[in-house]
Structures are given as structure tokens and as C-alpha cells.
Amino acid sequence: xxLWLDLLGATIRTVDTKTWGATxxxxxxxxxxxxxxxxxGIGGHLEAYAKNVVALADRFHTVAYDYIGHGLSxxxxxDYSPLVLVQHLxxxxxxxxxxxxxxxxxxxxxxxxxxxxxxxPGRVGRLILNTAAGLPIVTEQGRRDIAELIALSAxxxxxxxxxxxxxxxxxQWLFHPDNHAMISExxxxxxxxxxxxxxxxxxxxxxxxxxxxxxDYLIPLExxxxxxxxxxxxxxxxxxxxxxxxxxxxxxxxxxxxxxxxSAHWPQYEAPQEFNDVVGRFLASGAV
Numbered sequence: 001x002x003l004w005l006d007l008l009g010a011t012i013r014t015v016d017t018k019t020w021g022a023t024x025x026x027x028x029x030x031x032x033x034x035x036x037x038x039x040x041g042i043g044g045h046l047e048a049y050a051k052n053v054v055a056l057a058d059r060f061h062t063v064a065y066d067y068i069g070h071g072l073s074x075x076x077x078x079d080y081s082p083l084v085l086v087q088h089l090x091x092x093x094x095x096x097x098x099x100x101x102x103x104x105x106x107x108x109x110x111x112x113x114x115x116x117x118x119x120x121p122g123r124v125g126r127l128i129l130n131t132a133a134g135l136p137i138v139t140e141q142g143r144r145d146i147a148e149l150i151a152l153s154a155x156x157x158x159x160x161x162x163x164x165x166x167x168x169x170x171x172q173w174l175f176h177p178d179n180h181a182m183i184s185e186x187x188x189x190x191x192x193x194x195x196x197x198x199x200x201x202x203x204x205x206x207x208x209x210x211x212x213x214x215x216d217y218l219i220p221l222e223x224x225x226x227x228x229x230x231x232x233x234x235x236x237x238x239x240x241x242x243x244x245x246x247x248x249x250x251x252x253x254x255x256x257x258x259x260x261x262x263s264a265h266w267p268q269y270e271a272p273q274e275f276n277d278v279v280g281r282f283l284a285s286g287a288v
Contacts, residue, residue, distance in 0.1 A: 003186055006050040009057070014072075015065075017091035021074030025065040025092075029057030034125065035101040036283055038064040039089070039109025041265070042133075042210060043170075045071030045194055047187070048106065051272035056280055060102070065092060067112075069207045075199040080206050082134065082217045085112040086119055093123065102283050103226075104128040106268060108210065114219035117226045126283050127226040131236045131265050134219040135247040145238040146214060153208040162195040164188060176235050176264040221250035228254040229282045231275075235264040255288050 010028040017023050026046050036056065040048040046064040053062045066073040068088050069080055078084065089112065093101060102125040105113035110132020117124045129135075137143050159166070171183045171191070195204065228251045232244040241258060248254040257278055261271035268275045281287050 003047050003050045009054045015095045017095050020068045020088045023065055023092050024072040025063055026053050027063045028054050029061045032061045035061040035098055037101050037103055039105035039113055041107030052268050055276045059280055069203045071194050075203045077202045080210055082111050082115055086116045089116055102126045106130040107133050118220055118223045121225045124226045127228045128231055130231045135239055135243055138243050138246045139240055142238055142240050142243055150212050153211045167192045174265045176262045178262040179270045221247055224251045227286050230256045233259045233263045233267050257288050
């Protein structure tokens with residue numbers, strides 16, 4: 001199915017934030033009082049939630065957006081860090097008139113969401129850390145994985161313009177091998193178009209540099225006060241289930257759910273029905 005058929009019914013628009021400039025958002029379900037904001041991974045864009053924004057809009061006001069330095073949002077040449085993205089999220093919520101929202105973040109999105117929940121506890125309803133970064137890695141395999149990812153990202157930053165083949169390889173890393181057929185030409189071409197913007201030449205290396213900052217910006221898990229769900233997969237790279245379990249044990253009252261369907265780093269796209277069921281139930285009632 002086309003990304004735009006998945007997003008049919010959502011409004012795509014640009015919102016101006018006070019400090020960070022234009023931010024592209026997709027939203028649906030404006031009639032609902034409770035909002036959930038979806039946050040994508042590093043180098044990603046709001047289309048990562050193409051299968052969730054409309055599907056969950058029967059119960060919630062749903063918002064997905066491109067971070068600054070990503071997608072079609074503004075691309076300031078700055079030193080990026082997860083705390084910069086925390087500030088961006090706060091300003092986006094202000095621009096949307098949202099005092100409080102549920103957060104559901106994948107990878108860098110989970111990292112940013114967890115830090116936001118610590119820095120702005122009054123603005124977070126329930127929190128879902130979906131295959132999140134920013135957790136202390138507890139296994140040797142996970143440590144090897146992140147060292148390899150840091151090396152690959154540094155190499156990618158100096159390799160020159162992205163190509164269809166390089167984007168496809170990155171997408172295959174995100175998806176479970178059983179789901180590679182879900183990586184459509186449209187999805188790869190969409191990401192390639194974003195990566196090929198002239199501004200990305202200066203911004204992309206600065207964005208990718210956040211991976212090497214991982215241990216400098218760990219989420220202070222014990223300080224999270226929001227009701228929290230760790231939503232994980234058996235095949236998530238770098239941050240494996242053991243790391244998620246150890247992280248959940250440090251957040252008061254947190255729960256861990258491991259996806260049953262085959263999925264790796266993008267469960268919201270790879271297994272949307274199960275993902276939407278679990279997320280909708282947790283955000284509505286706290287039940288898992």
C-alpha cells in the first residue's frame with residue numbers, strides 16, 4: 001500500500017516553532033481531547049508512522065512530525081543532541097497549543113521522549129519507549145552493535161551523496177528479514193529525496209554524530225514519573241530485550257511488552273495491527 005493511502009485522512013502541514021523554525025507535522029483525530037505524539041528515529045521522518053497516525057485517530061488526536069534536521073523540517077547547522085530535540089518538542093507542543101500529551105518514541109524518538117519526560121514531567125501523560133535508545137546497554141552483543149553502528153555512521157557521513165542502494169541497505173537494517181518485502185520503492189525514494197536536499201550536506205553529519213553521544217545523554221530512568229511502557233522486539237538491534245528489561249526495572253511501575261509478530265527496529269510499521277492494538281490499549285487505560 002502507498003504511504004499516502006496509509007496517511008489518507010491525515011492533515012500534513014508546517015508549523016512554525018519559536019526557536020527552531022518550520023516543523024512538518026501529520027495529524028488526525030483533532031476532535032479527541034487526548035493527544036499522542038509519535039517521534040521517529042535518527043535520520044527518520046514522520047512517514048515512519050504512516051500506519052499509525054490515522055489508525056489510532058479513532059481514539060486520539062495523533063501527531064507525527066519531522067525533527068529539525070530531518071525530513072522537510074528546518075535544517076539549522078547546529079550541534080545536535082537529544083536535548084536539542086527535547087527543546088524542539090516543547091516548542092512544537094506550544095505551537096500546537098498542547099500543554100500535555102502522551103509520547104510514543106522509537107529509537108532516537110524514545111531517547112528524546114524519555115529525556116522530555118524527565119525535564120517536563122507535567123507535560124507528559126503516558127510514555128511509550130518503542131525500541132528506544134538512551135538506555136544503558138547491558139549485553140556484550142549490544143555493546144558490539146553500537147560500536148559498529150557508530151563506525152558505520154561515521155563512514156556514511158563521509159561517503160558522499162546517498163544512493164538508492166545505500167538507503168535500501170539502511171532500511172533493511174531497520175526491518176526484520178521476514179519483512180524486507182515491505183520496503184517499497186516509494187519508501188526508499190521518499191527517504192532518498194529527503195537525504196538529497198542540499199542542506200543535508202552540512203546537517204546530516206551533525207545529526208549522525210548523536211549516535212556517538214549515546215552514553216553521554218542516557219535517560220535518568222529512575223526520574224521518570226509518567227506511566228511507562230517499554231515496547232520491544234526480539235530482534236531489535238543494539239538495545240536487546242535484556243537491555244529493555246533492565247531499563248524497565250529502573251522506572252517505577254514500568255511494564256515491558258515484547259511484540260509477538262516478526263519485527264525488528266520499526267514494529268510500528270512492520271506489525272502495525274499488533275502495535276496499534278497495544279499502544280491504543282495502553283494509552284487509553286494503562287493496560288497491557
